[in-house]
Amino acid sequence: MSSQVHEFQAEARQLLDLVVHSIYSNKDSFLRELISNSSDALDKLRLESLRDSELEADVADLHIRLTADADARTLTVADNGIGMSREDVIDLIGTVAKSGTAKMRQALAEAGEGGASEELIGQFGIGFYSAFMVADRVTMVTRKAGETVGTRWESTGDGTYTVDDVADAPQGTAITLSLKPTDTDNAVHDYTDPQVLRGLVKRYSDFIAWPIRMAETVTVPADEEGGEPTVEQTDATLNSQKALWAKSKDEVSAAEYADFYRHLSHNWDEPLETISLHAEGTFEYQALMFLPSQAPLDMFARERSGGLHLYVRRVFITDDGADLLPEYLRFVQGVVDANDLSLNVSRELLQQDRQIRAIRRRLVKKVISTVQELQDRRPEDYATFWTHFGPVFKEGLVNDPDNFQAVLKASVFGTTHGEEPTSLADYVERCPADQQVIYYMTGESRQQIERSPHLEGFRAKGIEVLLLSDPVDELWTSAMPEFDGRRFVSVAKGEAALDDDAAETDTAERDAEFTELLAWLTEVLAADVMQTRLTKRLTDSAACLVGDTFSMSPQLEKLYRASGQ
Ligand code: ADP
Ligand code: MG
Numbered sequence: 001m002s003s004q005v006h007e008f009q010a011e012a013r014q015l016l017d018l019v020v021h022s023i024y025s026n027k028d029s030f031l032r033e034l035i036s037n038s039s040d041a042l043d044k045l046r047l048e049s050l051r052d053s054e055l056e057a058d059v060a061d062l063h064i065r066l067t068a069d070a071d072a073r074t075l076t077v078a079d080n081g082i083g084m085s086r087e088d089v090i091d092l093i094g095t096v097a098k099s100g101t102a103k104m105r106q107a108l109a110e111a112g113e114g115g116a117s118e119e120l121i122g123q124f125g126i127g128f129y130s131a132f133m134v135a136d137r138v139t140m141v142t143r144k145a146g147e148t149v150g151t152r153w154e155s156t157g158d159g160t161y162t163v164d165d166v167a168d169a170p171q172g173t174a175i176t177l178s179l180k181p182t183d184t185d186n187a188v189h190d191y192t193d194p195q196v197l198r199g200l201v202k203r204y205s206d207f208i209a210w211p212i213r214m215a216e217t218v219t220v221p222a223d224e225e226g227g228e229p230t231v232e233q234t235d236a237t238l239n240s241q242k243a244l245w246a247k248s249k250d251e252v253s254a255a256e257y258a259d260f261y262r263h264l265s266h267n268w269d270e271p272l273e274t275i276s277l278h279a280e281g282t283f284e285y286q287a288l289m290f291l292p293s294q295a296p297l298d299m300f301a302r303e304r305s306g307g308l309h310l311y312v313r314r315v316f317i318t319d320d321g322a323d324l325l326p327e328y329l330r331f332v333q334g335v336v337d338a339n340d341l342s343l344n345v346s347r348e349l350l351q352q353d354r355q356i357r358a359i360r361r362r363l364v365k366k367v368i369s370t371v372q373e374l375q376d377r378r379p380e381d382y383a384t385f386w387t388h389f390g391p392v393f394k395e396g397l398v399n400d401p402d403n404f405q406a407v408l409k410a411s412v413f414g415t416t417h418g419e420e421p422t423s424l425a426d427y428v429e430r431c432p433a434d435q436q437v438i439y440y441m442t443g444e445s446r447q448q449i450e451r452s453p454h455l456e457g458f459r460a461k462g463i464e465v466l467l468l469s470d471p472v473d474e475l476w477t478s479a480m481p482e483f484d485g486r487r488f489v490s491v492a493k494g495e496a497a498l499d500d501d502a503a504e505t506d507t508a509e510r511d512a513e514f515t516e517l518l519a520w521l522t523e524v525l526a527a528d529v530m531q532t533r534l535t536k537r538l539t540d541s542a543a544c545l546v547g548d549t550f551s552m553s554p555q556l557e558k559l560y561r562a563s564g565q
Contacts, residue, residue, distance in 0.1 A: 041081030057145035078174035135177035245288035289334035
């Protein structure tokens with residue numbers, strides 16, 4: 001195919017524009033992004049070659065290479081990984097990852113002209129486009145492993161790019177940046193300076209599992225026989241390639257963990273919490289997990305792959321399909337490195353593997369207990385966690401019966417006690433000694449529930465009621481669970497009537513007074529209600545509908561009706 005000029009997809013162009021013109025201060029991070037992509041490409045090739053023995057690819061010396069040319073002012077980041085086909089290039093580089101597109105358009109619109117902050121960019125992780133922070137022209141030559149023809153892509157970041165066929169491209173991808181002038185005032189360093197590159201790799205990419213090489217000139221001192229000192233080119237490996245997850249927590253700095261987290265998750269935020277786990281015994285494995293401090297854009301996308309990468313003895317196996325965590329913990333990012341799995345285990349086998357299931361059980365417990373710890377000891381971080389992931393975490397109340405109690409305890413719920421959500425432990429602590437149940441009411445929103453006449457009596461008596469407005473709340477409460485030996489009782493159902501405490505005589509007298517009215521009401525409403533009775537649950541309203549103790553709540557009824565049952 002001949003040379004073609006393409007336009008970037010609209011969102012991609014907007015993003016590029018942002019990158020090129022933004023004041024984003026950390027220009028250095030382009031290198032981390034490119035190295036991270038190369039590392040992913042090498043992982044993918046390694047895996048492909050394990051899965052497909054027919055693949056004609058060279059996997060003998062997988063590595064990343066930096067080549068700087070001070071005179072030409074170029075820097076090339078190259079890898080001999082999986083590479084891209086022409087279609088891949090147009091698909092992957094010309095468009096913004098599909099899942100994020102809609103949200104991104106919205107965020108860009110909200111930010112308005114020039115309003116895009118560093119933080120906003122941070123949420124997207126600009127990846128490959130970050131090259132345009134430091135380069136005014138980017139050239140990519142790539143050839144997909146197993147294919148013969150390569151592709152050359154080039155753009156100045158102005159809305160269009162060109163693609164050409166290349167006959168003799170090496171396997172993998174080489175990205176050459178024509179660097180903007182060095183401008184240290186604005187944090188654009190000299191990216192042709194080996195010392196600068198060395199420092200950046202050390203800072204951001206030290207843990208990358210593949211060697212990152214760079215040719216360096218070294219002066220070899222004169223030998224004993226009186227020869228002249230000579231200048232030689234040698235290859236230096238810039239990164240230590242140490243797997244962070246294999247180290248104990250006190251050997252790794254918070255900054256190193258954070259960089260690794262960003263590499264792994266493609267997020268740009270700081271992790272809220274780092275969990276390191278070294279399991280010994282029957283199944284040996286190491287896990288390093290992170291709770292993010294921000295929800296990724298595609299949090300609610302079902303097709304979203306899990307956040308845990310599976311390694312086997314340091315070899316990347318998959319970031320998808322191993323089912324290392326249940327769906328409701330899909331926000332967790334990290335690595336699991338198992339010692340005793342086969343390297344070319346298939347996706348199907350992985351899911352049935354006994355070891356994987358044992359690991360999963362342990363990881364789930366560990367994540368929940370970490371959330372519990374945040375709740376107990378770090379209220380602010382817990383609040384951050386809850387804002388971003390609470391509704392997802394609560395899906396566990398419906399989907400993970402084994403850990404129901406633990407998830408329940410680590411969750412918080414809206415309450416009539418105040419604006420802030422409460423844990424159940426706190427609710428119970430505030431309960432009067434003689435209240436043996438936990439009162440709740442479900443609805444579509446806090447506001448809607450608060451308007452309900454069902455709450456009147458409880459409010460008047462100062463009895464705390466949980467206000468549950470997430471869709472999952474309908475489901476788990478309908479299973480009539482207990483917490484700390486106390487049953488959950490809906491204030492919208494018969495049993496929660498506050499009448500029981502009234503003296504018998506009182507009731508009798510009152511009943512007599514209203515007998516006729518009740519009889520009449522029962523007759524008139526016979527087709528619609530089971531029973532009409534006096535109640536003390538209301539203070540202002542004249543009447544309200546309540547469900548039978550064992551009946552469905554109106555919301556659950558709606559849910560079932562909507563699903564055609
Ligand atoms: P992300 O890495 O978050 O997916 P990027 O913008 O960094 O986003 O890269 C977009 C896509 O382009 C990658 O997902 C990958 O498929 C492809 N890509 C980028 N760099 C390389 C590379 N060096 N080798 C192979 N594919 C690459
Ligand atoms: Mg990337």
